[in-house]
Amino acid sequence: MARIAILGATGFVGTALSLKLLDQGHQVVALSRKPEKWPLQHNNLSTVKGEITDERAVTQVLSDVDSAFYLVHGLAEDQDDFEYIEAKGAMVFVKAAQKTKLKKVIYLGGLGPEGDLSAHLRSRHLVGEILGLIPGACLEFRASIVLGAHSTSFEMIKALAQRLPVRPYAPWLESPCQPIALTDLLQYLIAGLEAQVLGHTVIEIGAPDVLPYGDLLDLAIKIEELSRPKFLLPPMDQRLLLPMIDLVLPEFSHIGKKLFLSLSHSTVVTDRKALELFPDIKPLSVEEAMKVAFAESSTSYPAVWEGDFWKEVKDHTLLQTRQGQETLIKKLKLLSSAYPDKFLGRKLWRKKK
Numbered sequence: 301m302a303r304i305a306i307l308g309a310t311g312f313v314g315t316a317l318s319l320k321l322l323d324q325g326h327q328v329v330a331l332s333r334k335p336e337k338w339p340l341q342h343n344n345l346s347t348v349k350g351e352i353t354d355e356r357a358v359t360q361v362l363s364d365v366d367s368a369f370y371l372v373h374g375l376a377e378d379q380d381d382f383e384y385i386e387a388k389g390a391m392v393f394v395k396a397a398q399k400t401k402l403k404k405v406i407y408l409g410g411l412g413p414e415g416d417l418s419a420h421l422r423s424r425h426l427v428g429e430i431l432g433l434i435p436g437a438c439l440e441f442r443a444s445i446v447l448g449a450h451s452t453s454f455e456m457i458k459a460l461a462q463r464l465p466v467r468p469y470a471p472w473l474e475s476p477c478q479p480i481a482l483t484d485l486l487q488y489l490i491a492g493l494e495a496q497v498l499g500h501t502v503i504e505i506g507a508p509d510v511l512p513y514g515d516l517l518d519l520a521i522k523i524e525e526l527s528r529p530k531f532l533l534p535p536m537d538q539r540l541l542l543p544m545i546d547l548v549l550p551e552f553s554h555i556g557k558k559l560f561l562s563l564s565h566s567t568v569v570t571d572r573k574a575l576e577l578f579p580d581i582k583p584l585s586v587e588e589a590m591k592v593a594f595a596e597s598s599t600s601y602p603a604v605w606e607g608d609f610w611k612e613v614k615d616h617t618l619l620q621t622r623q624g625q626e627t628l629i630k631k632l633k634l635l636s637s638a639y640p641d642k643f644l645g646r647k648l649w650r651k652k653k
Contacts, residue, residue: 301325302493305361307352307393308371310338312451313408313485317369318345320486331361352389359396367404367493368397370431383423390430403436406492408485411442411478411504411567418562432500439492440502441485444567445516447589448482449596453559456552458594459601461520463548466531472564473514478506481589487581488574495577503577504569507586513563519590 304321308314309330318328318340327344335347350357352372362368372389397405410424428440445453488505495501521528533541545560546553574581584592 301327302366303327303329303364304493305329305331305365305368306371307331307358307361307368308373309347309369310334311371311373312448313446313482313489314369314371315340316448316482317371317486317489320490324490329361329365331357353385353392355392355396358392359399362393362396362400362402365400365402367406368402369489370405370407370427372427383419383426386423386427387430390427394430394433397434397436401436402434404439404493405431405434405436406439406489407431407441408489409440409442409502411444411506411569412562412565413570418565420559420562421565421567428502429500437497438500439495439497440500441488441492442502442504443480443485444477444506445479446482446485447479447586447593448485449593450599451482451593452552452555453479454590454593454597455599456549456559457516457520458524458597458599459549459551460517461524461526461528462601464528467514467517467521467528468531468533469514470533471535473517474512475564476510476566476568477513477516478510478568479516479586479589480506481584481592483592484581484583484589488578491578491581497577501573503573504571505574505583506569507583507589509586510568511586516586516590519587520594523591523594 301324304326306314306318306321306328307330309318309328310332314330315338318330321328322342322344325344328342328346330338330345330347331350331352332338332347333349333351335349338347348357348361350360352358370390370393372386393405396402407428409428410421412421412425414425424442428438428442432438432440445451447454484507485505488503492503542557542560545557
């Protein structure tokens with residue numbers, strides 16, 4: 301069995317990957333800022349405390365390993381310059397990889413066309429290019445939304461379906477995407493350990509079907525057997541809606557804003573490299589992946605309206621008018637300010653000092 305390093309091991313994908321590798325008998329060495337808060341324990345698991353920008357810690361993690369997974373993501377960072385932090389971390393990794401003569405790194409990046417991208421997607425691509433500089437092989441798996449219980453993207457979709465009384469429509473929700481089930485993503489990542497590639501290789505992965513981002517919300521509404529009338533958002537710059545994320549998705553506000561600005565970009569597979577390199581992997585459809593995620597998810601998100609909401613908006617088509625939109629926004633603001641504990645939960649509502 302191999303000795304494998306995982307940077308970003310305590311995250312959603314990192315934890316799931318660690319469990320899979322340990323179940324297969326591999327030894328896992330994980331880098332974590334707060335290993336004491338990571339509940340995972342195993343005889344074949346060891347942790348090194350440190351930041352991704354700490355060259356000493358990264359070098360220690362990469363010492364005497366066969367391969368490394370780079371799953372570090374800066375979306376959760378409070379700093380606005382997360383792009384710089386991500387790039388710096390990648391450069392520290394490359395330097396440590398050169399010292400330790402690392403043979404292979406497997407990186408999870410993001411799907412998206414080259415060119416004018418959001419800060420989130422632009423950073424994902426830049427990190428991949430930096431990691432591609434290591435002397436050994438670099439497999440850069442590019443994926444869209446990962447559908448799995450408790451993944452941030454999935455939980456945001458679930459929260460919107462349960463929490464909003466409407467299904468919003470806007471041009472940027474019509475951008476095509478190609479999500480992937482967590483189980484399929486793990487298959488690709490682990491298969492990458494045996495892949496015979498040289499240099500920097502980009503592999504785009506996703507479910508067999510492509511659909512607009514808005515259809516993911518429709519799927520969630522369908523699976524939950526909810527009724528959500530169409531709510532046509534007025535034409536506006538996406539950035540003007542960022543304050544609404546604080547209101548509707550406060551649990552995911554910081555990360556959500558960065559992901560929200562990526563919705564106008566297409567995140568689909570554009571080549572057949574994954575099929576050529578890994579023909580035995582047959583990804584689930586988006587609907588199948590969504591159903592599995594719902595079945596395994598135990599979270600619940602309280603609605604942001606009361607029983608009298610539809611009495612105020614008697615006709616659903618009213619929501620397509622300025623009057624109806626103002627009624628909805630006003631109601632959301634009143635509810636979130638009047639019932640903070642019920643709306644968010646006391647712990648989430650309390651502001652940081």
